[in-house]
Amino acid sequence: SKARHHKWDVEYVYWKPDCLEGVVIGINGQFPGPTIRAKAGDTVVVELKNKLTTEGVVIHWHGIRQLGTPWADGTAAISQCAINPGQSFEYRFKVDKPGTYFYHGHYGMQRSAGLYGSLIVDAADGDKEPFKYDGEFNFLLSDWWHQSISAQEVGLSSIPFRWIGEPQSILINGRGQYNCSIAAKYMEGMNTCGKMASPQCRPEVLQVLPNKTYRLRIASSTALASLNLAIGGHNMVVVEADGNHVQPFTVTDMDIYSGESYSVLFTTDQNPSSNYWISIGVRGRLPNTQPAIAILNYRPNTPSKIPSSAPPVTPAWNDYAHSKSFSYKIFALNGSPKPPSVSNRRVSLLNTQTKVNGYTKWAINNISLTLPTTPYLGAIKFGLKNVYDEEKPPEGFPEDYDVMHPPANPNSIQGNKVYKFDFMSTVDVILQNANALSGNVSEIHPWHLHGHDFWVLGYGDGRFTDKDVAKFNLKNPPLRNTVVIFPYGWTALRFVADNPGVWAFHCHIEPHLHMGMGVIFAEGVERVGNIPKDALSCGVDATIMTNGTHHP
Numbered sequence: 001s002k003a004r005h006h007k008w009d010v011e012y013v014y015w016k017p018d019c020l021e022g023v024v025i026g027i028n029g030q031f032p033g034p035t036i037r038a039k040a041g042d043t044v045v046v047e048l049k050n051k052l053t054t055e056g057v058v059i060h061w062h063g064i065r066q067l068g069t070p071w072a073d074g075t076a077a078i079s080q081c082a083i084n085p086g087q088s089f090e091y092r093f094k095v096d097k098p099g100t101y102f103y104h105g106h107y108g109m110q111r112s113a114g115l116y117g118s119l120i121v122d123a124a125d126g127d128k129e130p131f132k133y134d135g136e137f138n139f140l141l142s143d144w145w146h147q148s149i150s151a152q153e154v155g156l157s158s159i160p161f162r163w164i165g166e167p168q169s170i171l172i173n174g175r176g177q178y179n180c181s182i183a184a185k186y187m188e189g190m191n192t193c194g195k196m197a198s199p200q201c202r203p204e205v206l207q208v209l210p211n212k213t214y215r216l217r218i219a220s221s222t223a224l225a226s227l228n229l230a231i232g233g234h235n236m237v238v239v240e241a242d243g244n245h246v247q248p249f250t251v252t253d254m255d256i257y258s259g260e261s262y263s264v265l266f267t268t269d270q271n272p273s274s275n276y277w278i279s280i281g282v283r284g285r286l287p288n289t290q291p292a293i294a295i296l297n298y299r300p301n302t303p304s305k306i307p308s309s310a311p312p313v314t315p316a317w318n319d320y321a322h323s324k325s326f327s328y329k330i331f332a333l334n335g336s337p338k339p340p341s342v343s344n345r346r347v348s349l350l351n352t353q354t355k356v357n358g359y360t361k362w363a364i365n366n367i368s369l370t371l372p373t374t375p376y377l378g379a380i381k382f383g384l385k386n387v388y389d390e391e392k393p394p395e396g397f398p399e400d401y402d403v404m405h406p407p408a409n410p411n412s413i414q415g416n417k418v419y420k421f422d423f424m425s426t427v428d429v430i431l432q433n434a435n436a437l438s439g440n441v442s443e444i445h446p447w448h449l450h451g452h453d454f455w456v457l458g459y460g461d462g463r464f465t466d467k468d469v470a471k472f473n474l475k476n477p478p479l480r481n482t483v484v485i486f487p488y489g490w491t492a493l494r495f496v497a498d499n500p501g502v503w504a505f506h507c508h509i510e511p512h513l514h515m516g517m518g519v520i521f522a523e524g525v526e527r528v529g530n531i532p533k534d535a536l537s538c539g540v541d542a543t544i545m546t547n548g549t550h551h552p
């Protein structure tokens with residue numbers, strides 16, 4: 001195994017993500033950031049310099065569990081202090097499992113400003129993944145707004161509340177085409193992109209040869225949009241989800257929620273004299289965004305040969321039965337690690353849209369998350385007092401809460417309590433969805449857990465009841481790090497609290513997290529090894545780290 005060294009400068013740059021010029025947070029002048037490629041067992045080292053002039057920054061390595069390095073998880077105020085303008089910080093962590101991952105900013109709403117890139121881990125030398133292919137491609141998906149993140153944040157924290165609205169464009173590897181498309185002739189009201197075209201917004205072309213099998217890696221860093229991807233005329237076999245192998249299954253289209261990653265295999269078995277469209281459309285919210293388009297180019301056709309059939313059409317945005325049928329087909333590959341058969345503790349988390357002093361927020365068991373000024377990792381390890389709310393957070397919610405209707409009392413409080421788990425205990429989490437503030441609305445929320453993979457034991461409609469435990473899948477539940485709750489439904493997951501550290505668990509929709517939709521988990525913090533001083537040089541932690549007065 002090797003150390004993979006990277007030196008990054010993070011700064012705003014002018015860019016044309018969807019052919020219109022704006023500013024993005026670039027890395028080394030690039031958007032999206034450079035792809036990190038490593039082999040299982042390698043150590044990734046990123047020496048990051050914050051060249052943003054007025055904002056701190058951190059980077060989260062999404063899907064990497066940070067076994068033994070909880071200070072490298074890149075969550076501001078949780079695992080480390082934000083890196084100040086002009087300062088540098090070294091991330092150093094092991095990648096232990098092959099898979100498709102990505103990284104992104106985890107401070108304020110910087111992910112929405114374009115701070116993300118791919119992280120791909122290949123099998124260690126001599127190891128093989130349990131499927132074969134002749135070539136591979138990578139799609140990092142995102143959504144893009146023309147309004148800056150500062151304007152977005154002001155709207156979210158104003159009275160009256162101003163929602164960010166639907167994205168202007170969906171981007172594939174940072175490229176989209178606002179209000180125009182190379183598939184214009186198939187799309188109502190669309191122009192071709194002639195005048196606007198810039199190399200920075202040129203559609204992706206996947207060049208393939210007939211009768212071969214390719215791996216397409218897909219990860220979603222969207223701030224809001226749930227997506228559906230289809231390759232015209234081609235089936236896809238799903239083989240990987242969030243860096244874990246799944247029992248292969250075949251689909252004609254697939255959903256991808258923010259925070260998820262997949263690998264699919266497709267075989268170029270169609271008429272080779274044609275090219276084909278790949279399209280990616282919005283699901284789960286009334287779309288107001290054109291689908292993103294890429295071209296599957298059968299060589300030796302030219303990439304500019306317009307496909308002879310129309311781009312695949314995304315299922316209706318509110319066809320939740322279709323989305324569920326995809327999620328319900330995902331099982332662990334035979335031979336994958338199985339969950340413990342019983343759990344030691346169950347936490348039920350009710351997701352509600354609420355108000356705090358007139359501000360619109362999201363709350364979990366009536367608490368809307370705010371982060372402390374001293375990162376939890378140091379605060380808990382050093383037993384600091386009065387830096388976060390010390391009481392236990394609620395493990396459930398009232399029996400009579402009606403998940404099908406808006407809250408009778410929509411007022412919540414803000415807080416930053418921690419769910420502390422016994423080291424090595426088995427924890428079940430029931431994520432319960434509910435109606436939002438207005439009637440007849442319940443949204444999709446993709447929940448992402450840091451520091452762990454979890455088993456997805458089951459999903460259901462309506463309110464979770466004790467009887468549902470009997471239906472848990474303990475035979476072949478998939479391991480994931482992100483899972484959705486469907487509107488008015490629940491999702492059950494299980495994990496082992498085996499990774500000393502403090503771990504965020506939150507909705508991966510960027511404005512929802514910003515509005516408080518998350519909780520903090522912690523386990524075995526007393527076992528955390530020596531935390532690099534640079535990680536905790538802020539708040540009350542700073543005094544401890546510089547005086548060396550702590551006795552761990």
Ligand SMILES: O=C1O[C@H]([C@@H](O)CO)C(O)=C1O
Pocket residue numbers: 163353436443512
């Ligand atoms: O958090 C959200 O706020 C809006 C809407 O509920 C109120 O404008 C929306 O669609 C969200 O996902």
